[in-house]
Amino acid sequence: MTGTESAGTAVPVRPPRGARAAKAVAAVLAAALAGVGIGEVVIRVHYPDGPPAPAAAAAAPAPSASAPAPWGAKSNGNHFGSLRDLLLPVPDGYRLGPDYKGLGNDDELGAADLERAQEELLSEMPEKYRGQLKDALGSLHFTGIGVRSLAQNDNRLTAVLKLTRFNQQTVSEQNALFGSLVDDSDLFRRGPGVPNHPDARCVLPTLDPGDRLDYLTCYSAEGDLLVQMRVSGVVPLDQNRVVDLFRQQLDRLARPGASA
Structure with missing residues (x-):
């Protein structure tokens, strides 16, 4: 964990720009978690019989002995x-x-498209904070975002996997700050751990009696990638089964080389 401060250390009046940016972005991520139900797909209403099944995403080709891995x-x-x-x-x-x-269901955004992704993130914040957050986001120098949305064939849940690529130090800071904000909040229930990935975290918002949908969000730092998964599912949500999706995603990204 990097960029942390001890409980007894005086906070500088004006922290470094990078630290201010990291905290601002971590705050917006936590705020997005708190509002996880807003704007999410209501599975039974939108897809009572299931939408037409689109073509599955093609698995990455396996590298051969004579060709480098793509x-x-x-x-x-x-x-x-x-x-x-x-x-x-x-x-x-x-x-x-x-x-x-606005990010599609199976897409990758390069530098030219990142403004659209940032606007999507900004839309989750109260308007009075958007200017400050926009400046903070600009200082982080994102280089890419990948999104893949999944729907279970029985229509009981949807999951969104999201990879955000920027420098490793900032990814680590975001993950640590995000974890601190979640730990200090009573808005969340702690989800199950992710096998073989002790630094990954999964959380759920609190439920009210009679709620028909539950939500789970997982996140982790993997080198230069901040990895996130957001799930919406019919109550009761099979947490362990869903978290296994996140484990598979993290296994795919593990060093020294990802594996299919």
């Missing part, structure tokens, strides 16, 4: 290749799901 992770934790290849392919029992806000 995607993967280097020993230093940085990833190479398409973010769509690094995303978990559509597993058995799932199909590509609905669009995730």
Whole structure:
């Protein structure tokens, strides 16, 4: 964990710009978690009989002995290749799901498209904070975002896997700050752990009696990638089964090389 401060250390009057940016973005991520139900797909209403099944995302080709891998992770934790290849392919029992806000259901955004992704994030914040957050986001120098939406074939849940690529130090800071904000909040229930990934975290919002949908969000730092998964599902949500999707995604990104 980097960029932390001890409880007894005096906070500088004006912290470094990078620290202010990291805290601002971590705050907006936590705020987005708190409002996880807003704007999410209401599965039984939107898809009572299930939408037409789109073609499954093609799995990344396996590297041959004579050709270098087209995607993967280097020993230093940085990833190479398409973010769509690094995303978990559509597993058995799932199909590509609905669009995730303005980011599509199976897409990769490069530098030219990141403004659209930032606007999507800004839309989740109260208007009076958007200017400050926009400045903070601009200082983080995102280089790519990949999104893949999944829908379970029985229509009981949807899941969105999202990879955000920027430098490793900032990814680590975001993950640590996000965890601190969640730990200090009573808005969430702690989800199950992710096997073989002790630094990954899954949380759920509190439920009210009679709620028909539950939500789970998982996040982790994997080198230069901040990895997130957001799930909406019919109560009761099979937490362990859903978290296994996140485990598969993290396994795919593990160093020294990702594996299909």
